[in-house]
Amino acid sequence: MAEKKEILLSIQNLSFSFDTQRGVVNAVRDISLDIRKGETLTLVGESGCGKSVTAHAINQLNPMPPGKVDHGKIMFRGTDLLTLKRHEIEKLRGTQISMIFQEPMTALNPVFTVGAQIADVFMTHQHMTKQEAMERTIDLFKLVKIPAPERRVNSYPHQLSGGMRQRAMIAMALASPEPGLMIADEPTTALDVTIQAQILDLLNDLKHKIEMSILLITHDMGVVAEMADRVVVMYAGRKVEEADVFSIFETPRHPYTLGLLNSLPSNTKYKNARRLEAITGTVPDMRTIGAGCPFENRCAYASEKCGQEFPTETVLGESHSVWCHNYHMVKEG
């Protein structure tokens, strides 16, 4: 359904590294991905695989130095974001690219009321008067379904519950004149499941209402199933599989994707109850990954070739690609 829409954001061969005291960490290597208008792309992978670094590279929130773009392009509405000057990128942040953070507990400034913080965004980017900004803020609170918005705008963050704070964060991200892309960095990780569902519903709802694109970062396959149009699976800084959401769940072809899915409780009415499978081994040290496939040391299908070179893309279908030498051996298990 999203195939025909124009591409909003296109990351092309992005490599990002951190030059730390203990060596160079190649956090992201050769990542490419496209987000179309009105589409939700989820970036899946375990902690430390480069999801957040990729997302933060878009609006340049990675600390630089020590961070450094080694090569690549990030095209957004026709311009390469990496060539922009600092004040130009500041203008984009919060207007066309907004962001929701993982921890609603700490992502709001504790000394100001939530209303004042959101109104501030209106006042700086759209030069509204204080009163107009406050009215717009109340409207936004209604949009994100915060009860009693007139009163809640005057609350301090510590007076709100976690779910309420995350709604306020979303409202803040929506306080832009033309929300194009919303980057949601694990927006529900810190919330309990019922609130999680409400927040995800809200995001889906908003996506249709105002036609924005969402880059959703998560490690929760449940969230992926709920939200995604397309899925990019990352492992140790590499993209290993990309597909539409149905293909990922039905015919995963990368051993790592398969491992991720097998480590989920399946819950088909407990009939085929089984032990949860874990992927054996641990993530390799990001400083010492060679030219080969980073998953090689944990992979059941690894062959000699895997340790020597990273596989090239294999196109499996219209919207399904995998980066694996032995993908043909991977069957659903």
Add this chain to the structure above:
Amino acid sequence: MKSSETMDIPRIKEPTPLQETWYHLKKNKGAMTGLGIITMFVLMAIFAPIVSPRDPLAQQISERLTPMFTNGYIFGSDDLGRDMLSRLIYGARISMTIGVVSVGISLFFGIIIGVTSAYYGGTFDKIVMRLIDIMLAFPYILLTIVIVSLLGPSLTNAMVAIGISQVPRYARVVRASVLAEKESDYVLAEKALGAGNFELMFLTILPNCLSPTIVQATLGVGEAILNSAGLSFLGLGAQPPTPEWGLMIASSKQFITNAWWIVTLPGLAILLAVLGFNLFGDGLRDILDPKMRN
């Protein structure tokens, strides 16, 4: 959306941070005593022309060295026959001004230096902090004397000197709390909303660092009063006939054996004022420091 959320929340007025601070402050006896003393001195300073019985500068040589509670001189008179009570009241005006102005000077520069060096970090931070270390290495009184002798002795210059000599302390306090706050998520979140460096430094991070700064400033006022009295005593601050407390002690010290009140009363005034600010500052620290709260 769910029933519990759509239920109308009863109108509870959430206390503002100021109200909350006041609530805790009221329970702290030391702080309230300090606040009482400060209030007294501030009122005295503001209404000096109304509350003082005589002109603090008018000399009445025939009534010199009048003891306390005689001839309508409640606190007696000094060696030139000037009313001690009036001079002490006008002295409050000077001391309060010195306290506030010199702390204002220290705060202004201290905050700018502390915030920028913590925010930018790296080499800039290192250079600035070493300079601050150099300033701290000088004994405080030596530093002020150097500044005053460069600028010339006067009350204004004493304020500037005290203000400048205290900058390192505020810079350090501010820097430490900015370092702790600048890695917070809300700073990144604000950045993601398009805030520039200035906004991040002074409108986002700084308000979160105010508590320790306020405490430091309150304690600093007391210290500044003491320091200015010291400078005046040495002849580097206020010049006669200004009714400055430190100067009053200096100019009448030879009478300590036969007219103790001329020397002792200004001393007590200094003591009381400094005590007031220290009590209040200590109380504020207990209240504003979340670690000290129960």
